Amino acid sequence: MRGNMRDEWFDVVVVGGGAAGLAGALTLARARRSVLVIDSGSPRNAPAAHVHGYLGHDGASPAELLARGRAEVAGYGGEVRPGAAVAADRLPGGEFLVHCADGRAVRAGRLLVATGLVDELPGVPGLGARWGRDVLHCPYCHGWEVRDLPLAVLATGPLSVHQAQLWRQWSERVTLLSHTWQLAGEERELLAARGIEVVEGEVTGLVVAHGGGDEGGDGGDEVDGDDGWLAGVTLAGGGTVECRALVVAPRFTARAGVLTSLGLPLTTLERDGHAIGTCVDADPATGATALPGVWVAGNVGDPMQQVAGAAAQGVRVAAAVNADLVEEETRLALRAHRRS
Known part of the structure; x- marks a missing residue:
């Protein structure tokens, strides 16, 4: 076995301290379960x-x-511990030994893995530094803040036209940058019908301005900052396109090291034959994986979940975990009762 086995044992170890993991831990702690959350401190929405x-x-x-x-989890007796869980072993009795990067290990009766995903951005210089503020993905998370501003959508796959049509709800000034994606004739017609301009050419970088960022629009509540504001993008041919926010389609890569160490495979997500990411398959209602005793919640199993949905799923999955423990305890109690 890897690492040093600890004497600590918990009913449930929750791997991941984001909305899904903490909501699950809170539910389990309120169910009077001993719960440990191992939190790497790197939530997807930190930017x-x-x-x-x-x-x-x-x-x-x-x-x-x-x-x-x-604080809420701790208030019900749960423990949240900083650390990075990197792998797990299933022990002969059906329990699990969870290994952390610092060499510590802890035993668990059940695992709830809520490690989320990593947004892998297109290869345009400067995107990462502005991700989550004026380089965006989800209009329901950020659309209101950039309403009525000039927006551009970076076309890199089959979701790009859909993104442009969706973001058109928040602004009349939407431009689709063809970049590396070849648009079909019907797609161009759909864009034209909504007044969405298509600009040809590969995007090579961002134009960042400093000073007053207010250009008279009603939006832009969160797109200005000490490191300037997005003013546009540069094209390979030397031109620029104005925009105050750039919409991209990241690749959704599941943080699944603990799960794959237990033999659970990654599933490739596809849209129109184009790979858009990975996840770990689980029952959509309960979060149960193919390995007994292991559940998932949040983006590691469903990349489309937002914060509220991930938290709700954490509660639902925690209830399934607790029900499984109750079933096992009842089975053991019945066996003992029949022997007495």
Whole structure:
């Protein structure tokens, strides 16, 4: 076995301290289960200034929301511990030994893995530095903040036309940058019908301006900052296209090291024959994986979940985990009762 086996044992170890993991841990702690959350401290939405669309928490920062969640879990006796879980072993008795990067290991009766995903951005210089503020993906998370501003969509795959049509709801000034994607004639007609301009040519970089970023639009609540504001993109031919936000389609790559170490495979997500990411298959209702005793919640199993949906799924999956433990405890109690 890897690492040093610890004497610590928990009913459930939750791997991942984001919205899904903490919501699951809270539910399990309230169910009087011993719960440990191993939190790497790297939530997917960390670059964003605020969380939106989460009823009762709209406008909270991701850090603030998670701090509240950790305190709530601790208030019911759960433990949240910083660390990176890197692998797990299934022990002969059906329990699990979870290994952390620092060499520690802890035993668990059940695993709830909520490690999320990594957004792999297109290969345009400068995207990562502005990701989550004016380089965006989800209009439901950020559309209101850039409403009525000039927006550009970077075409890199089959989702790009859909993105352009969707973001058109928030602004009349949407441009599709063909970049590396070949648009079909019907797609061009659909874009033209909504007044979405198509600009040909590969995008080579971003234009970042400094100083006053207000150009008279009603939007832009969160797109200005100390490191300037997005003013446009540059093209391979030497031209520029104005935009105050750039919409991209990242590749959704599941953080699944603990799951794959247990033999659970990654599934490739496809849209129109084009790979858009990976996830780990699980029952959509309960989060149960193909390996007994292991559940998933949040983006590691469903890349399309937003914060509120991930939290709701964490609660639902935790209830399934607790029901499984109750079933096992009842079975053992019946066996003991019959022997007495």
